[in-house]
Amino acid sequence: MTTNGAAVTKTTRYEYYLKDPKANDPIFKTRIDYSDGSKSFKWPTGTKMQDVGMYRQGDLTDAFGDDPVVLVEGEKTADALNARGYVAVSLPGGSGQRDLSALDVLKAWPDSTIYVSPDNDAVGLKAATAWYEHLKRIHPKVKWVPPVIERPGGDFADLLSDFSTDQDAEARFEVAVRLDTALDGPPGPTPAEVPKKQADPWEDFNDLADEPEEEMVSFGLFSEGTWIVAGAPKLGKSWFCLSYAHGLSIGGAVLGSIQVEPCDVLALILEDGRRRYKKRIKERVESLPRPDRGRYLIRFKWPRLDQESLDRLEADIQLRTAAGRKGCVGIDTGTKLRPLDEKNSSIYMGDYNFLDPLTEVAQRNHCLIMVVAHTRKAPSVDFIDSVIGSHGISGAVDGIAVLSRERHSKQATLEITGRDGDEQKHYLQWDPIANGWLLTEEPDQATEKRRAVQFMVDRIKGVLAENDKPMGLLAIRMALGADKNAVKDAAEYAVETEQILATGKGVKNDPVLYSLPIPDAG
DSSP: EEEEEEEEEEEEEEOOOOTTTTOOOOOEEEEEEETTTTTEEEEEEOGGEEEEEEEGGGGGGOOOOTEEEEEEEEHHHHHHHHHTTOOOEETGGGGGGGOOOOGGGGGGEEHHHHHHHOSSSSHHHHHHHHHHHHHHHOOEEEEEOOOSSSSSOOOOHHTTTOOOOTHHHHHHHHHHHHHTBSSSSSSSSSSTTTTTOOOOOOOOOOHHEEEEEEOOOTTTTTEEEEEEEEEEESHHHHHHHHHHHHHHOOOOOETTTTEEEOOOEEEESSOOOOHHHHHHHHHHHSSSSSOOTSSSSEOOOOOOOOOHHHHHHHHHHHHHHHOOOEEEEEEGGGGGOOOOOOOOOHHHHHHHHHHHHHHHHHHTTTOOOEEEEEEEEEOOSSGGGBBBSOOHHHHHHSSEEEEETTTOOSSSEEEETTTTTTTTEEEEEETTTTTEEEOOOOOOHHHHHHHHHHHHHHHHHHHHHTTTSSSHHHHHHHHHHHHHHHHHHHHHHHHHHHEEEEEEETTTTTEEEEEEOOOOOO
């Protein structure tokens, strides 16, 4: 059998019932798919759309109380949702049906929220808008689900096709996320309809000077944009990000005292793994409230950043920000997302090209993206230079935060600098009850002095490592450009704590030479 020369590849029959309660026999709509990608539909002779009820209308009788009902464009999508345990219906004529009286049956389920889900194309948007407007006149709870997949024409069936039959929980969760972030009405054109952005025009200096200042979205210590959160291995930076993100997802006080509005959180936990992160979450919720369901979402795998995976991340962000909710993304660690093929890039351009697209996404959607990174072993005078990588990092992101603490200490220092030059220094205290960091007052003078001495020790060790030979105090002080007494006190403390060695083989005016301990051969 052929139509216009195209062979039939598949025939599917869908069961419908007439609205007339006396008509108990089913009627069948037949879908015919052809080899050229086209399709056609056939009804029994004499069938009128205004006489036919919705597809899978019988499933409504199985809905409990306030179970959600999803209105979709076609039978295939309704079947895909039904297979995952959701009640989904569609009109017999799909997007081409003008008579919408079949929707009136939904008045009998006033406690259920009706979710209108268009296909991601102009036809689907236009049809679903008409459904939405009709339902708003007859039903108290109607929501609009933005396109669930970026591909033109994409729908819930396409989204669910990525999950195997034994991934039912994961598939149901993906649907639940879309329903949780539904809008109160159609937001405008679908992503497939939005034209490509044109080149920005030249703007006059005076016009910019006269424009009202745009307020940046605040996330407590951080503003919208991409921020590096760096620290040495195993010193608490992942715990800091968990503490901060958990606070954002709840709203109120972050780190115990910083007031923030509730925020949606997407966490890409790519290094610690599911088991360890689950353990940390369980420890947190023993004494702290949980976020609302859907506010804090976690994934443990994500493809390395190319255009497709970046678009996918932005689409998930937009599902939340389109609903008028603030969004935060945590990436732990950024190394796990970095593209592997950077053979033709300099170190600077590799760092910049990795982070700059994330920054554009954050600025475009007015959200916060926190990227966890590591610091160098060697000490740095400027805390920004302690972040592993080149200056391409600081050039690509909106801000950098460096967490530092002494081993075995329950106190830490957080130094922050942003693109606008606002520099901050905060002190943190580990709270064993909350299992997280809390903002605290400035440490006492003795603690601060010890930190300053240790900071100078680290600088001395850096100079010794760089010169790779014993040096006197004078040579060390000249290399550092530091105060004589500060260097002398730090050197004595370093020898006492066995961080460096001292010998008496110097010159007359500089009799003591200092060197790093010889590494253990074992």
